Amino acid sequence: MSDVTSKYQSLADVYRDLTLFFKIDGNIPFTLADFTSIAEGRWDYLRTNWDFIKGGYLSAINKLPDGPDKVSAQTQYVEFTNLVNNSRTSSQNPLSNRNNLRKFKDLLNVIQINDLIVTQVEQTIITNDIKRINALQKDDFVQMRERVRITHDKTADSMGLEDSTYNTLYDRVSVPQSMLFNINNFPILSSLISLMNQITSMIPTRLVHNERPDPFFVVRNALNNPNIPMASSQSGFLVPFPAGSSLEKLAAKYLGTPDRALEIATANGLKFPYVDEVGHKTTLTVNGIGNIAIISLNDKDGFYINQEIFLGSNGQKLIKRTILNIEEDKNNSQLLITLNGDANLSDYTTVQGAYVFSYDPYTVNSDEFIMIPTPGTAAGGFPINAQKPWFLDNVPTDLKNIDVDIAIDDTNDLVFDSTGDLALVYGMANAAQALNLKVQTKAKDLIRNPTFGLIEIAGKYNNSEITQTLLTMLIQQAIGGDDRFSGVNGLGYTITKGAVFINASVKLKGSNNSIPLTFQIPKG
Numbered sequence: 358m359s360d361v362t363s364k365y366q367s368l369a370d371v372y373r374d375l376t377l378f379f380k381i382d383g384n385i386p387f388t389l390a391d392f393t394s395i396a397e398g399r400w401d402y403l404r405t406n407w408d409f410i411k412g413g414y415l416s417a418i419n420k421l422p423d424g425p426d427k428v429s430a431q432t433q434y435v436e437f438t439n440l441v442n443n444s445r446t447s448s449q450n451p452l453s454n455r456n457n458l459r460k461f462k463d464l465l466n467v468i469q470i471n472d473l474i475v476t477q478v479e480q481t482i483i484t485n486d487i488k489r490i491n492a493l494q495k496d497d498f499v500q501m502r503e504r505v506r507i508t509h510d511k512t513a514d515s516m517g518l519e520d521s522t523y524n525t526l527y528d529r530v531s532v533p534q535s536m537l538f539n540i541n542n543f544p545i546l547s548s549l550i551s552l553m554n555q556i557t558s559m560i561p562t563r564l565v566h567n568e569r570p571d572p573f574f575v576v577r578n579a580l581n582n583p584n585i586p587m588a589s590s591q592s593g594f595l596v597p598f599p600a601g602s603s604l605e606k607l608a609a610k611y612l613g614t615p616d617r618a619l620e621i622a623t624a625n626g627l628k629f630p631y632v633d634e635v636g637h638k639t640t641l642t643v644n645g646i647g648n649i650a651i652i653s654l655n656d657k658d659g660f661y662i663n664q665e666i667f668l669g670s671n672g673q674k675l676i677k678r679t680i681l682n683i684e685e686d687k688n689n690s691q692l693l694i695t696l697n698g699d700a701n702l703s704d705y706t707t708v709q710g711a712y713v714f715s716y717d718p719y720t721v722n723s724d725e726f727i728m729i730p731t732p733g734t735a736a737g738g739f740p741i742n743a744q745k746p747w748f749l750d751n752v753p754t755d756l757k758n759i760d761v762d763i764a765i766d767d768t769n770d771l772v773f774d775s776t777g778d779l780a781l782v783y784g785m786a787n788a789a790q791a792l793n794l795k796v797q798t799k800a801k802d803l804i805r806n807p808t809f810g811l812i813e814i815a816g817k818y819n820n821s822e823i824t825q826t827l828l829t830m831l832i833q834q835a836i837g838g839d840d841r842f843s844g845v846n847g848l849g850y851t852i853t854k855g856a857v858f859i860n861a862s863v864k865l866k867g868s869n870n871s872i873p874l875t876f877q878i879p880k881g
Contacts (some may be wrong), residue, residue, distance in 0.1 A: 364497065365504040374501065375556070377490045387483065393458050395479050400452040402473075407441045417467045423691040425806065426463055433464035446659045495724065502556040509549040516542055522777060539769070541802050543794075544809075547763060550779075559597075594731060600723035604631050611729045624730040626719055633720035641711040642691060647704025648681075650713055654690045657683075661718055668696070670711035673704055756784040758867070759841050765790065769797075788841065788872045792863055795835045795874050815879040818851055823880070832861060832874075842866055856880050 365371050377391060389396040403410075407625055415434055421427040440451060451457045458465070470483065513519070514531040516538035524531060536542075596611075604622055605615035612620065639656045650668060660666075662680055669675040678696035686693055694713070696702070705711035721727050764772040764782040772780040782790055798810035812831055814823065829845050836842045847862035861874040 364500045368504060368508045371501045371552075371556075374490065374493070374497075377486060377492065381487060381490055383419075383681065387470040388464050388466045389468045392470070392486070393455075394482060395470070395475075396458060396465055397450065397452045399473070400450045403439050404444060407438065411438060413638055414464070414467055418464075421467075425808070430463040430467060433461050437461055437464055455546070482554040484835050489650060498556055498559050502553050505553050505556065509546060509553065512549065513546060516546075541798060543765070543769070544803060544806060550763065551805060594729055595726040596729055598632075598721050598723050598725055598727045600634065602632075602723075607727065607729065620730055621727065624728045625721060625861070627721060630717065631720055632722065634719040634722050636714055636716045636722070638712045638714050641705065641707055641713070644707055645705040645711065647700040648696050648698070648702060650696060650702055650705070650711075652694065652695045652713060653690050654685060654687065654692050657685070657692045659715060659718055662690070664718065666694075666696075666703055666717065667714040668702070668711070669714060670705045670709040672706075672709040673711075675714070726851070753866070756788075756865075756868075756870075759784055759788045759791075762787050762790065785870070785872065788865060789874075791839070791841065792836070792872055792874050793876065795839075796832065796874065796878075800835075808838070811878065813878075814857070818880075823850075823852060823857060825850065828857070828859060829861075830860075832863070836863065840866060843870075846871060852880065854880075 373391070377387075378389060379385070381390065389399065411434070418427065418430045418434055421430060421533075444451065452461075473482070475481075510523075510527075510529065511532050514533070515535045517534040517536075518538055519531040519534070537564055598607075604618035604627070608618040608621055609615040614867070621627075637659075639652050639659075641650055642653050643651050645651070645668075660680060660683060662683060664680045665677060666680060667675050667677055678698050680694055682695040684693040684695075685691075716722050717857075720855070761781050761783040764780040764786075766772050774780045795809070796811045800810040800812045801807045803809050812834060814827075814831070825848055827851055829848050832845050832848070834845075843864045843866040845861055846864045849860045851858045856877045857880050858877045859875070862871045863874055864871045
């Protein structure tokens with residue numbers, strides 16, 4: 358597999374398009390950080406007016422939630438103010454330097470485009486980007502995920518985590534190792550895997566943004582037998598059909614039991630085998646004519662009016678059309694299929710292998726949405742981020758809140774399952790793993806997350822100063838901000854010449870369950 362995607366050449370490109378996608382989708386105001394070309398052209402404005410407008414931006418920064426982003430924005434505010442003061446007589450534009458745009462990203466992220474009187478050129482830039490993001494298709498998100506995968510793989514290689522089986526599978530060559538892997542690097546790989554999973558949740562459908570259908574329209578037009586009731590449901594909500602899923606899995610996730618799979622089938626007018634991810638090609642017997650595609654009469658099974666199909670050839674882009682009419686020409690043993698859209702089917706010729714691609718009638722696939730029936734009023738919104746794994750459905754709430762992570766062993770190495778994939782850990786096991794990571798990591802060791810980990814005591818306290826209160830406070834700080842844990846409810850310790858051995862109990866939030874925690878920390 359090539360290490361180049363045609364559209365996304367860097368991880369920064371992926372982040373930018375995802376940021377714009379979610380902002381457009383959620384009607385979230387744009388900032389200068391979203392449009393670096395506009396930020397670059399605003400240097401003269403910012404330098405001239407900074408003394409008058411900086412107070413409002415400092416106030417906005419101070420209202421941010423406490424955390425690294427807020428601290429970074431405050432630091433950048435001071436540095437930018439100094440840059441403005443030192444550039445009063447200079448004709449240079451420091452924002453034309455990409456490094457400076459990255460350096461002041463958190464500050465630029467509080468300067469909303471709406472706060473500015475945009476020029477016609479700037480508005481054109483914004484309008485074109487909105488059009489581009491709204492036009493994103495399934496293949497675009499696949500390319501985003503591929504870029505993240507490439508970045509993850511190269512990062513893993515650089516840490517010495519090369520996998521020859523994986524390389525063979527993906528037809529790739531590892532980059533040379535340049536550092537030693539340790540547990541402090543784990544969040545980097547973990548965040549890239551999380552990003553891939555997030556993008557995966559967005560690519561099951563070509564209907565990415567403004568083409569989402571009305572769920573009631575789907576129900577009204579999809580039911581093949583109006584005499585079959587949709588259980589007791591009066592409405593529903595749409596979700597992308599996940600690749601590799603089944604109606605039973607969706608019923609278990611959204612309706613509480615796989616036994617309600619037929620309710621989903623009824624709501625969507627599906628028939629056995631319900632799911633078709635393979636589809637099939639039917640070649641055209643003669644060139645297309647106007648809006649008519651012509652196939653052999655022997656291939657008539659599997660086509661019906663209002664069906665969505667795809668038309669393609671070796672020389673033309675694959676396009677989606679809807680069947681408006683079907684006529685049999687028995688004299689010539691042909692089936693004439695009239696399609697919606699432009700009357701340009703003459704471009705699809707038999708010489709170029711023109712074909713109609715379709716799925717089994719009344720089935721669903723990962724190019725489509727599927728209706729989940731619900732009682733009462735319609736569920737609001739589009740649950741694009743509702744990606745809880747199916748195997749957590751029957752887990753108690755307190756353990757479900759622990760969530761899922763990649764499993765590591767006692768040496769902090771990755772664990773692989775019998776299929777060669779990364780093993781997962783959840784429930785109490787994940788709680789124990791998370792706690793151990795927090796106390797084994799020294800605070801400030803993670804550059805991107807300096808508050809993660811246990812504050813070091815080596816060389817700072819003598820034996821008399823190391824108390825149960827101090828150790829409890831250190832663990833409380835290490836787990837603070839993690840809404841899975843509510844605090845330490847028991848602690849014992851033993852001091853030796855070089856270390857402190859600690860036995861503690863950490864309580865799960867909203868639960869009577871506790872996790873035993875045994876570890877040691879250097880003393881001096």
